[in-house]
Amino acid sequence: MSDQKYPVGPLAEVGAPLILGRRGFLKLMGGGIFIFFSAGDELFLQEPARSQAGRPGLPTDFNAFLRIGEDGRVTLFTGKIEMGQGPMTALPLMLAEELEVTPDMVDIILGDTDLCPYDMGTFGSQTIRSFGPALRSAAAEARIVLLELASEKLNLPPERLQAKDGVIFDKSHPQTRVTYAQLAQGKTIERHAAQKPALKTPAEFKVMGKPAARRDARDKVTGKAQYAGDIRLPGMLYGKILRPPAHGSKLKNLDTSAAETVSGVQVIRDGDMIAVLHEYPDAAEAALAKIKADYDLPEAVLNDTNIFDHLSKVAPPGRAVAQGGNLDEGAKMAAFTIERSYLNSYVAHATIETHTALVEFKDNKATVWASTQAPFRVKDEVAQALGIPAQNVHVIMPFVGAGFGGKTRNTQAVQAARLAKIAGKPVQVAWSRADEFFYDTFRPAAVVNIKSGVSNSGQIVFWDYEVLWAGERSSQQFYSIPHHRTVVRGEWGGGRGGGESGHPFDVGAWRAPASNTNTFARESHIDIMAAKAGIDPLEFRLMNLNDERMKRILKAAAGKFGWTAAKAPSRRGFGLACADYLGTYLATMAEVEVNKETGAVQVKRVVCAQDMGVAVNPDGATLQIEGCITMGLGYALTEEVHFRGREVKDLNFDTYQLPRFSWLPKIDTVLVNSPEVPISGGGEPPIITMGAVVANAIFDATGVRLLQLPMTPERVKEGLKRG
Amino acid sequence: MKETIQFKLNDESVRLEVDGERMLLWVLRTDLGLTGPKYGCGEGFCGSCTVLVNNEAVRSCQYPVKNVKGKDVITVEGLAKGGILHPIQQAFVKHEAMQCGFCTSGMILEAYSLLRKNPRPSIKDIIDGMEDHLCRCGSHTRVVGAIQTASDEMKGAVKR
Numbered sequence: 001m002s003d004q005k006y007p008v009g010p011l012a013e014v015g016a017p018l019i020l021g022r023r024g025f026l027k028l029m030g031g032g033i034f035i036f037f038s039a040g041d042e043l044f045l046q047e048p049a050r051s052q053a054g055r056p057g058l059p060t061d062f063n064a065f066l067r068i069g070e071d072g073r074v075t076l077f078t079g080k081i082e083m084g085q086g087p088m089t090a091l092p093l094m095l096a097e098e099l100e101v102t103p104d105m106v107d108i109i110l111g112d113t114d115l116c117p118y119d120m121g122t123f124g125s126q127t128i129r130s131f132g133p134a135l136r137s138a139a140a141e142a143r144i145v146l147l148e149l150a151s152e153k154l155n156l157p158p159e160r161l162q163a164k165d166g167v168i169f170d171k172s173h174p175q176t177r178v179t180y181a182q183l184a185q186g187k188t189i190e191r192h193a194a195q196k197p198a199l200k201t202p203a204e205f206k207v208m209g210k211p212a213a214r215r216d217a218r219d220k221v222t223g224k225a226q227y228a229g230d231i232r233l234p235g236m237l238y239g240k241i242l243r244p245p246a247h248g249s250k251l252k253n254l255d256t257s258a259a260e261t262v263s264g265v266q267v268i269r270d271g272d273m274i275a276v277l278h279e280y281p282d283a284a285e286a287a288l289a290k291i292k293a294d295y296d297l298p299e300a301v302l303n304d305t306n307i308f309d310h311l312s313k314v315a316p317p318g319r320a321v322a323q324g325g326n327l328d329e330g331a332k333m334a335a336f337t338i339e340r341s342y343l344n345s346y347v348a349h350a351t352i353e354t355h356t357a358l359v360e361f362k363d364n365k366a367t368v369w370a371s372t373q374a375p376f377r378v379k380d381e382v383a384q385a386l387g388i389p390a391q392n393v394h395v396i397m398p399f400v401g402a403g404f405g406g407k408t409r410n411t412q413a414v415q416a417a418r419l420a421k422i423a424g425k426p427v428q429v430a431w432s433r434a435d436e437f438f439y440d441t442f443r444p445a446a447v448v449n450i451k452s453g454v455s456n457s458g459q460i461v462f463w464d465y466e467v468l469w470a471g472e473r474s475s476q477q478f479y480s481i482p483h484h485r486t487v488v489r490g491e492w493g494g495g496r497g498g499g500e501s502g503h504p505f506d507v508g509a510w511r512a513p514a515s516n517t518n519t520f521a522r523e524s525h526i527d528i529m530a531a532k533a534g535i536d537p538l539e540f541r542l543m544n545l546n547d548e549r550m551k552r553i554l555k556a557a558a559g560k561f562g563w564t565a566a567k568a569p570s571r572r573g574f575g576l577a578c579a580d581y582l583g584t585y586l587a588t589m590a591e592v593e594v595n596k597e598t599g600a601v602q603v604k605r606v607v608c609a610q611d612m613g614v615a616v617n618p619d620g621a622t623l624q625i626e627g628c629i630t631m632g633l634g635y636a637l638t639e640e641v642h643f644r645g646r647e648v649k650d651l652n653f654d655t656y657q658l659p660r661f662s663w664l665p666k667i668d669t670v671l672v673n674s675p676e677v678p679i680s681g682g683g684e685p686p687i688i689t690m691g692a693v694v695a696n697a698i699f700d701a702t703g704v705r706l707l708q709l710p711m712t713p714e715r716v717k718e719g720l721k722r723g
Numbered sequence: 724m725k726e727t728i729q730f731k732l733n734d735e736s737v738r739l740e741v742d743g744e745r746m747l748l749w750v751l752r753t754d755l756g757l758t759g760p761k762y763g764c765g766e767g768f769c770g771s772c773t774v775l776v777n778n779e780a781v782r783s784c785q786y787p788v789k790n791v792k793g794k795d796v797i798t799v800e801g802l803a804k805g806g807i808l809h810p811i812q813q814a815f816v817k818h819e820a821m822q823c824g825f826c827t828s829g830m831i832l833e834a835y836s837l838l839r840k841n842p843r844p845s846i847k848d849i850i851d852g853m854e855d856h857l858c859r860c861g862s863h864t865r866v867v868g869a870i871q872t873a874s875d876e877m878k879g880a881v882k883r
């Protein structure tokens with residue numbers, strides 16, 4: 001499609017998802033130095049065969065590349081996307097560091113399926129953790145190529161040369177120099193980053209680890225940043241889809257006559273999809289409301305109260321993911337044992353941007369703008385829905401209004417594609433808030449059962465851990481416990497609702513999947529043991545840890561927080577929790593105040609110490625930590641999906657309560673560097689300790705131990721009543 | 724019923740023939756092509772659709788377009804002048820008071836309205852004023868900091 005149809009300027013300016021036609025692509029690929037590389041684990045590289053066929057000309061043994069253009073500008077092409085977590089800013093820093101250019105010489109093109117090689121999707125902390133090292137190697141490789149070229153051009157051995165800010169010069173005669181632009185001039189050089197060039201050590205960093213401003217900030221404060229719903233095409237229509245009252249409902253009667261009287265409306269029935277189309281979104285919404293539909297609802301068996309018994313009953317068989325020693329032996333050593341079950345509710349992703357997509361279908365080709373974390377999945381799904389080859393689908397990434405795992409499912413893009421085909425015009429589908437709560441893939445409700453024992457000397461001697469439905473991540477404890485076993489029953493991944501599944505609706509990944517639940521259970525349980533042993537909870541953890549890195553991060557948090565030893569409940573309202581999230585170590589401490597009348601909990605301050613190896617962009621990391629802490633207060637205190645049978649009761653933010661300004665604790669973050677370990681991600685870790693740290697602080701304030709999340713005022717009051 | 728509605732939008736006169744009962748949000752986004760105001764909930768809960776009407780923050784998803792007759796409407800697109808960011812926008816950039824940015828335009832305009840009424844707000848005033856704006860990414864702390872900075876920068880004179 002042509003370049004003129006939609007506003008190119010603002011996005012291109014910030015190096016945001018660049019929008020170019022095929023012509024532009026070829027021109028862009030015209031010359032320069034290209035370095036292809038693979039990033040991520042093997043699994044993340046597996047491209048489905050049908051997509052591969054879709055891009056002849058692009059090899060498939062890499063999933064990103066960078067180009068040094070004849071103008072000296074460097075462009076990074078990756079299928080990753082920007083949804084607020086900051087790769088648009090952080091990745092160019094890593095690239096600039098190893099390539100010896102300034103960050104402003106680097107452009108980044110994210111997620112465009114015609115321009116970028118296949119990528120499975122942007123989830124979790126993957127982007128920095130597994131993509132980062134590969135990107136840095138590729139950039140280092142590029143620098144080596146440039147040094148070789150410069151050595152030829154300047155007729156000097158490479159050892160005499162040095163690269164800096166996009167220029168290579170003779171170390172002893174800095175005036176003898178050549179720029180990257182000059183070196184790339186008139187050349188097309190292709191390299192695959194195969195061998196591993198030596199990367200800089202953190203001590204050598206000039207760009208990484210220094211504060212850097214967000215590249216997208218200016219566009220986001222001026223309204224220039226475009227999200228999927230902001231893209232407009234001539235003649236486009238807005239589609240609204242009829243939502244059944246509950247999952248598993250069967251349509252009995254349908255009367256669309258009133259809707260059809262709305263002028264300009266088109267009512268569509270395509271298989272199971274009933275939709276209205278209109279040139280104005282509000283008119284489409286009004287027409288949709290006029291549709292009368294009767295449904296047979298499935299019998300309402302489950303609800304948000306009995307779900308946990310049900311989940312315990314139907315949990316799939318277990319799988320031991322860690323074990324050591326002998327639990328019976330451990331039990332013999334125990335002076336006391338503690339056995340508890342922890343419950344965690346379904347929570348919604350509830351991004352402020354709802355799932356949105358715009359599809360144009362013309363000449364058997366589709367162009368898609370979608371709010372998605374997985375543009376290449378959208379490509380395949382849309383191709384399938386339209387019955388066209390995947391190479392005929394081009395997904396262009398606008399900014400995404402956050403995802404947290406929820407935007408890996410792309411139903412809205414498929415709906416828009418089907419409607420665009422039927423209507424013969426571009427169609428945008430933007431879910432309403434109620435649609436969003438209905439079709440979301442919730443974080444699964446879960447149960448964790450723990451039995452453990454402590455010796456007379458305060459040593460944890462055995463640990464028997466079973467997690468149902470949450471999943472494996474962060475289920476393994478990291479304390480030094482001689483006899484232990486961790487069993488995982490069921491995973492969060494791609495769970496379909498209803499029928500065979502234990503869940504009444506679809507579940508999926510939610511920011512730091514499984515880890516929120518596992519960390520809540522483990523760290524609550526550690527505190528229960530500490531309290532019973534009469535030992536300060538920090539001291540108790542340090543006593544039971546061999547891992548020096550974990551001890552260091554706990555002490556860093558304690559120093560900042562001003563933790564002093566006291567056994568709980570000390571009535572100070574102090575709590576702590578620590579975790580290892582995919583290599584990122586963190587310790588969180590909080591102070592809470594509990595209103596004994598209302599049961600309301602106010603978290604007054606939070607200190608989070610995080611060790612992610614080296615923070616590539618400390619500003620960005622701090623922002624993410626604050627975001628995680630604030631978001632985490634939601635699942636800790638109020639967020640839970642209310643449902644009856646397979647009907648979701650929450651339709652908007654009045655009943656489903658997100659964290660608000662008045663909840664804000666004072667937040668302090670401490671970044672601890674461990675240059676000796678690989679750099680890991682910071683986008684998710686601090687959210688996982690929020691359930692436990694608040695639960696432990698509530699116990700310290702009141703002596704009431706809550707075993708279920710969220711800790712709503714009602715549950716706190718109930719707990720206080722029980723005493 | 725279509726009617727003629729005239730008002731000022733980002734300093735320019737606009738004349739529309741529309742059904743006056745339509746919500747301002749959709750008229751701005753669809754008829755007028757200003758997509759800065761966002762749909763987040765459609766029922767007044769989130770604030771992402773916030774715009775200024777006569778310098779007062781309103782939730783455009785709940786605000787019938789007929790109510791803007793003869794008034795001054797400012798969207799986030801109209802805040803910067805001649806390419807220079809408004810001090811509130813500058814403060815949001817400086818504090819990185821956004822992540823995904825979807826709530827940002829609403830936050831900025833609410834802050835504008837707040838600072839006009841109360842140029843020297845305390846932290847508590849800021850929290851109270853922003854309470855009904857939701858941000859899923861947890862940018863709250865930064866937003867509060869940005870509003871404080873903007874207040875300092877403007878020294879009590881909040882204007883465009």
Ligand code: FES
Pocket residue numbers: 761762763764765766767768769770771772773782783784785
């Ligand atoms: S969209 Fe208007 S308040 Fe949420």
Ligand code: FES
Pocket residue numbers: 084352401402821822823824825826827857858859860861862
């Ligand atoms: S920055 Fe994402 S909703 Fe506020």
